[in-house]
Amino acid sequence: MTFLTRTMRTRWAASLLLIAPLFAFLLVFYFYPIASFLLRSASTSEITNTIPATSIALGQWDGEGLPDEPVYAALVSDLNASAQAAAILGRRLNALEPGMRTVVRKATAAARELTLATPAEAKAKLIEADEKWGAPATWKLLRHETRVATSTFLLAAVDVQRKADKLELKTGNDALFLPIFLRTLAISFTVTLICIIIGYPVAWVIAMATPRTASWLMLLVLVPFWLSILARTAAWIIVLQGNGPVNSLLMWAGLADAPLQLVFNRFGVILVMVHVMLPFLVLPLCNSIRAIPKSYFQAAANLGAPPVRAFMHVIFPLTVPGMWAGGFIVFILSIGYYITPALVGGPNDQMISSFIAFYTNQSINWSLSSALSAWLLGGMLALVMLSQRVIGPMIRRVT
Amino acid sequence: MTGLAQRLPDDAGAHAPAKKVLCSFSKVNKSYDGKTRVVADLDLDIFQGEFLTLLGPSGSGKTTTLMMLAGFEQPNEGSIELDGTSIVGVPAYLRNIGMVFQNYALFPHMTVAQNLAFPLRMRGVGKVEREQRVKNILDVVRLPEVADRRPTQLSGGQQQRIALARALIFEPRLVLMDEPLGALDKQLREHMQIEIRQLHERLGITVVYVTHDQSEALTMSDRVAVFAHGKIQQIAAPNDIYERPANAFVADFIGDNNQLRGIVKGHEGHEHEVDCGGVTVRAVSEHQHQIGTEVLVAFRPENAVLDHPIPPLPNKFDVQVSEKIYLGDHLRLRCRLANGDVITVKISNKAQRGDFAPGSATSFYWSGLDCHVLSTEIAKL
Known part of the structure; x- marks a missing residue:
């Protein structure tokens, strides 16, 4: 017994040792960067690093009325410490409360003349510079953003705003991200559905064809894989543009009087995405159709099922796992898709990834882009788990 | 199996009552590539209520014959009639022929009950009757408790029985079985052989059974059709096949057989005298072979008689034992004749005299x- 456990423990250790390099690699180059990026969504370090003294001073304030004079003095010294600090603070606070950039800029200007002032003087001058420094709400905001963590960006990413200590959902024209999340879901769902409708017959024909024909057909499906996605997308723009071959053909056939808008709109985005995603559906589906033993087709016929009913009752249910797997890959890839909407979509066809890219590269609001990513990742994980729960048992029954 | 029972060939098969032909193949040819024929000029009558086994090595055409019967393959030439009407070109789903597949082909996404009800649903049988018939057939195969399970939750033997039940539930005119016991272990296989046989007798169904296992064919069948090279080499009751093989292939394929090459020296009715390399053997044949033709003489190892019998048996082989294999209930000896030919002898362990040590000389007799x-030629394409 002890011998057995010892052998097993040795084996355990050996296998752990074998996977250790992969594990370390994933940890260092995959999980750590993702985790640290996602943590930014709740991090306040951008502000606390900018105004360190004020952050510490505000930690001792009880939040009632106005803070004590030393807090004002700390802010003055922080603002004087670096010119950049003021800019960062202004930008970040402005994202939370419009108008704060000006308030900070005024404080910065006032602080320059207060290098040797007493705390009392500092307080008076700052309030004189902008009355907002005499309002408890401003300080509450500042205190909220200098705590250990903030929920502001995670809430903002789903259009929830904190107003006077109450959470409020932005609606109508104020709503910013929720409609984009919904649009992302809608586009991904449409793309997945169209892929299934187009891909199922393709997979079926490939699976049923003789090996020779099947390999040629498979080649046709796979050729797009070998082409750069940029080249593919550019090709679609040429094909679909106003004076492109499709429009020329439509007008020549008399089906259109003027060139149709086929690209730089939702139609173009979905069309090109379906083209890009189709192989991801066809491959698993084709495999799952091929895996059905010939005898099931024979048995269905033998038991009295004409071809259509045999398909409906016997064959189709057995292909559901493959269809599900393919559809799931397409859906997940579509949700995070970026390049196609950016190239062939209009402003109203941009998906959530475009906004993440925008906040990362242009607006340099990493907290917000990380909050959006966190929601995207969380949503997808939830989706995966839900599908495991709901579809998993159904699929296990079949396989 | 046969002991020393000495009978002349029967004219009739094993079962005497008047037989009605249920299904008949005539001049059926099948080729997949248009060049080599898998089934050639096949004539075959299947009688109502019989258990017919198609036996042969792989590639002999037995499975193709079954597939043509089921409707999964169409003959290139010839006709197949069922109940007097041609079924060539009739799609499989209209044939009303039951089939048990090699891997059972139970639908994994349906419960046992749903699997069994499937053929009834396809025939528009109402729900109440469906449930009743599913229950009945589960009783017939003695598995009433598995109705709500999935096929994957059943043991191999249970799956086999459910596959059988599904092939029977819609009361088909004919039940086909394509090596249905191949996936089972030996013990279960023997058990299922008896069970299938009993079901056949109890329900009076007509069964066409395909196997490459000769002992299975002999145990279960009313008649066995031995296939080779796309042709039926012999079709007869199991005992006829075993005791009176029609040609060298059948003799070789069914059971152990010693075969000596020889020249016919003379004949009188069924009896022939054959010179096998110096040893004169007296043997019978249903056909007469011309004097001087080259033939094979076949005799079974287990028919060897050890002692000098009274009255004397005509065929005496003086041999030298070259190998002795102990098999519990019997001994198997490899023996060398004076002319160098090797024969096998199987003797009961109880009847053993002497120890037949390799190298020792002894004599065996055959009736x-x-x-x-047997003719040296077998039916080929």
Whole structure:
């Protein structure tokens, strides 16, 4: 017994040792960067690093009325410490409360003349510079953003705003991200559905064809894989543009009087995405159709099922796992898709990834882009788990 | 199996009552590539209520014959009639022929009950009757408790029985079985052989059974059709196949057989005298072979007689034992004749005299009726 456990423990250790390099690699180059990026969504370090003294001073304030004079003095010294600090603070606070950039800029200007002032003087001058420094709400905001963590960006990413200590959902024209999340879901769902409708017959024909024909057909499906996605997308723009071959053909056939808008709109985005995603559906589906033993087709016929009913009752249910797997890959890839909407979509066809890219590269609001990513990742994980729960048992029954 | 029972060939098969032909193949040819024929000029009558086994090595055409019967393959030439009407070109789903598949082909996404109800649903049988018939057939195969399970939750033997039940539930005119016991272990296989046989007798169904296992064919069948090279080499009751093989292939394929090459020296009715490299063997044959033709003489190892019998048996082989294999209930000896030919002898362990040590010399006797003259030619394409 002890011998057995010892052998097993040795084996355990050996296998752990074998996977250790992969594990370390994933940890260092995959999980750590993702985790640290996602943590930014709740991090306040951008502000606390900018105004360190004020952050510490505000930690001792009880939040009632106005803070004590030393807090004002700390802010003055922080603002004087670096010119950049003021800019960062202004930008970040402005994202939370419009108008704060000006308030900070005024404080910065006032602080320059207060290098040797007493705390009392500092307080008076700052309030004189902008009355907002005499309002408890401003300080509450500042205190909220200098705590250990903030929920502001995670809430903002789903259009929830904190107003006077109450959470409020932005609606109508104020709503910013929720409609984009919904649009992302809608586009991904449409793309997945169209892929299934187009891909199922393709997979079926490939699976049923003789090996020779099947390999040629498979080649046709796979050729797009070998082409750069940029080249593919550019090709679609040429094909679909106003004076492109499709429009020329439509007008020549008399089906259109003027060139149709086929690209730089939702139609173009979905069309090109379906083209890009189709192989991801066809491959698993084709495999799952091929895996059905010939005898099931024979048995269905033998038991009295004409071809259509045999398909409906016997064959189709057995292909559901493959269809599900393919559809799931397409859906997940579509949700995070970026390049196609950016190239062939209009402003109203941009998906959530475009906004993440925008906040990362242009607006340099990493907290917000990380909050959006966190929601995207969380949503997808939830989706995966839900599908495991709901579809998993159904699929296990079949396989 | 046969002991020393000495009988002349029967004219009739094993079962005497008047037989009605249920299904008949005539001049059926099948080729997949248009060049080599898998089934050639096949004529075959299947009688109502019989258990017919198609036996042969792989590639002999037995499975193709079954597939043509089921409707999964169409013959290139010839006709197949079922109940007097041609079924060539009739799609499989209209044939009303039950089939048990090699891997059972139970639908994994349906419960046992749903699997069994499937053929009834396809025939528009109402729900109440469906449930009743599913219950009945589960009783017939003695598995009433598995109705709500999935096929994957059943043991191999249970799956086999459910596959059988599904092939029977819609009361087909004919039940086909394509090596249905191949996936089971030996013990279960023997058990299922008896069970299938009993079901056949109890329900009076007509069964066409395909196997490459000769002992299975002999145990279960009313008649066995031995296939080779796309042709039926012999079709007869199991005991006829075993005791009176029609040609060298059948003799070789069914059971152990010693075969000696020889020249016909003379004949009188069924009896022939054959010179096998110096040893004169007296043997029987249903056909007469011309004097001087080259033939094979076949005789079974287990028909060897050890002692000098009274009255004397005509065929005496003086041999030298070259190998002795102990098999519990019997001994198997490899023996060398004076002319160098090797024969096998199987003797009961109880009847053993002497120890037949390798190298020792001894003699064995065979009755003339246990030796068969066979043509060297077998039916080929």
